[in-house]
Amino acid sequence: MFLKELEQEAQATRKMLQRVPNDKFSWQPHPKSMTISKLVNHIAELPSWISIALTTNELDFATVPYNTEGLNTVEGVLELLEKNVADARARLEATNEDILAENWTMRNGDQIYMVRTKAEVIRVSFSQTSHHRAQLGVFLRLLDIPIPGSYGPSADELEFKLMEQD
Numbered sequence: 001m002f003l004k005e006l007e008q009e010a011q012a013t014r015k016m017l018q019r020v021p022n023d024k025f026s027w028q029p030h031p032k033s034m035t036i037s038k039l040v041n042h043i044a045e046l047p048s049w050i051s052i053a054l055t056t057n058e059l060d061f062a063t064v065p066y067n068t069e070g071l072n073t074v075e076g077v078l079e080l081l082e083k084n085v086a087d088a089r090a091r092l093e094a095t096n097e098d099i100l101a102e103n104w105t106m107r108n109g110d111q112i113y114m115v116r117t118k119a120e121v122i123r124v125s126f127s128q129t130s131h132h133r134a135q136l137g138v139f140l141r142l143l144d145i146p147i148p149g150s151y152g153p154s155a156d157e158l159e160f161k162l163m164e165q166d
Contacts, residue, residue, distance in 0.1 A: 002122055003092050006047065009129050010085045013043060015148040016133050017077055019140055025072050029142050036139055041068040043132045044081040049125035050088035053104050053118045054095055062109035 017040055025037040034042070045068060052059060071077050100119035107113060116124065130150070137147045137154075146156035 002050075002119075003089065005126055006050070006085065006088055006092065009126055010047070010081070012148075012150040013081060013129060013133055014078065016136055016140075016150070017043065017074060017081065019145055019147060020074050020077075020136070021143075021145070022073050024143060027139070027143065029139060033139075036136070037070070037072055038068060039132060039136055039139065040074075040077045041071055041080070043129060043136065044071075044077045045069065045084060046125050046129045046132070047081070047084035047088040049128075050122050051084070051091045053121035053125075054091045054099065056104070057102070058105035058107060060107050060109065062107070 020036060020040055025040075026035055028035045069076075069080055071080060100117060100122075102118050103115055104118045104121050105112060105115045114124075133150060137150075140147050147154050149157055
């Protein structure tokens with residue numbers, strides 16, 4: 001089940017990332033928003049959460065600081081996505097289902113952010129991917145860049161199909 005969802009989310013994510021112009025990586029819609037660069041790097045790294053959940057019992061930011069790759073080209077971000085998807089796929093294929101019921105913790109020293117089963121962490125990685133991909137879609141829309149659909153056609157794709165019919 002997770003393998004199929006990984007592939008579906010990766011396909012939708014690739015299409016969205018491919019729309020980002022390299023010259024817009026420093027753009028952000030609001031001072032409290034991430035730049036496109038930070039956002040796309042985060043999106044590309046999210047499949048690595050699957051590998052982390054399956055190979056560790058916790059992530060402690062006090063000992064492993066959170067840093068994104070800082071890639072500034074679509075090509076680089078897509079390469080990172082593909083690497084992380086391939087690793088996640090390999091880890092899922094090699095996983096015993098019993099491992100999915102084990103707890104996994106995200107913390108920063110004594111401050112615990114979440115304790116969930118490894119299966120739930122995988123689900124969170126998919127949810128975060130969808131969430132941040134939608135956020136990127138809003139950024140692109142604000143830049144007047146047509147966006148692809150994720151779970152069906154986007155308004156841009158529907159508009160294009162209607163224009164073809166005329």
